[in-house]
Amino acid sequence: MTAVALGPGRVTQAGVTKSEWIKLRSLRSTWFSLAAMVVIVDGIGTLFSALHAHRMEGGAGPDVRLNFDATQVSLRGVFLAQLAIGVLGVLVITGEYATGMIRSSLAAVPRRRPVLVAKALVFAAVTFVVSLPTTFLGFELGQLAQRSTHGQADLSTPGALRAIFASAVYLTLIGLLAVGIGFIVRNTAGALATLFGIVLVAPLLVNALPEPYATDIAKYLPLNIGARVVATTDYDPTSLGPWAGIGMLAVYALVALVAGAFVLARRDA
């Protein structure tokens, strides 16, 4: 062991963020999940668009054409893709608990909170940077597949640009909700069950409530927020507006992350 010149250095949020970026990009599951999201959004957008176009060529009534939401059809894949992003968001932290890596991470950053902040930042940035071109491409491919209907949307169609952008934000926020739940639950299976219980199962349960509770509660559920976000014309009038919904979802993600930070600081690693 010879003398080593390491230069000065201390734990900083920037250093921890760099570390989390190295961690995220150095796992294959990251790239599998992101690739799955791209394939799902763009594949389903194209496929559903083509199927609808085919059906219309076969002669659909004017009422069908009138209510048809060409943008929504091309972005439907978002609802399956949220599974891939949710799994990635959960694994970002539960993978560390499962392997014991968390002990190395927290020994290196004993104040702990910078780890959560860095994970959320890096995950959100990567997810958004990948999902925005993905929803854009899904929209364009979907409209291409609907060309024959002459009813396809384009970027100047009211709500289309908003739907593309907000869909990417929706995926990112679902992912952040997953990160927060992962920090709270720590265990992969438990965190996934919690996340998809909230996102996918809660709407079914709420539907079973008597009115007006069903309608009043349903609009606050993440899945229904997502349904409004991808739509431009064909949406449930009782739902929250697209940006109000995104704001609501951001609050959920933030609450989960704050609770996750609390758990991280208090519990033994």
Add this chain to the structure above:
Amino acid sequence: MIEAHALTKRFGDKTAVDHLSFEVRPGRVTGFLGPNGSGKSTTMRLLLGLDRPNSGGSTINGKRYGDLPAPLREVGALLEARAVHTGRTARNHLLAMAATNGIPKRRVDDLIGLVGLDGVADKRVGGFSLGMGQRLGIASALLGDPQVLLLDEPVNGLDPEGIRWIRNLLKALAAEGRTVFVSSHLMSEMALTATEIIVVGRGKLITTGSVADVVRRAAGASVLVRTDEARRFGALLVDAGHQVERSATDTLIVTGADSATVGRIAAQEAIPLVELTPQHATLEEAFMEITRDAVEFAAELPASADTTGATR
């Protein structure tokens, strides 16, 4: 310098670490000994701020671990349970760790060479043998060139070559003036590397001191005597106030007296001795003696054979 003050950690109604106080000084290897389940790993986690004590506390170089501005530059730790994501390569693991404490990238390359991981640095850790995993753990611990090293069972599962490598490394690090704190349930291992030991059982401090002191205190002095007049000599020794045990017709084990005393009595009484040998307890025996009451699962004690040659 590591200091623990009345560290206490309970899990439910089980007290894993019980008012444990000790000091670990720089410039030597200090062994942390105890049977399985005696609270060694929990103590290590408490020192690293991973678990929170119910009461008491600890400092490293005078500071609480959580207050260290760059902990990897002051304390290097090798935790017993592997603390590495199995899906990541060794190099990426080290790069990610280094980034948190602002440690330059070239240090990672240097360490990969130093611990002998060159060939596998870009392979995923999940496929590593125990030996390679320990080398990666050592590299992690040395990343920040720390003055204090905490190593939990570092030789567990290593082959003889790996064990010798760790031993020499620990001694070299201590010789450079670093504080080296190594836990083990293997007394024989500690006898070879440590100069000071801290012995715990059921989370409590049992004894501490230099290896030689601990052995002497634990085993007491005893002398083996062989003589044809064992019966008569035994009676004389008992009269002189020593404890005598007759282990064969011509053999006595005398405790509470050294060989000079026994020889003098034999000369005075004109008893011809065939053999007169001082008995040295090994650290292993001393340890068994000391911790006999503190072993949590008595049947588990002979399991010390599980630690060699498991490298794939």
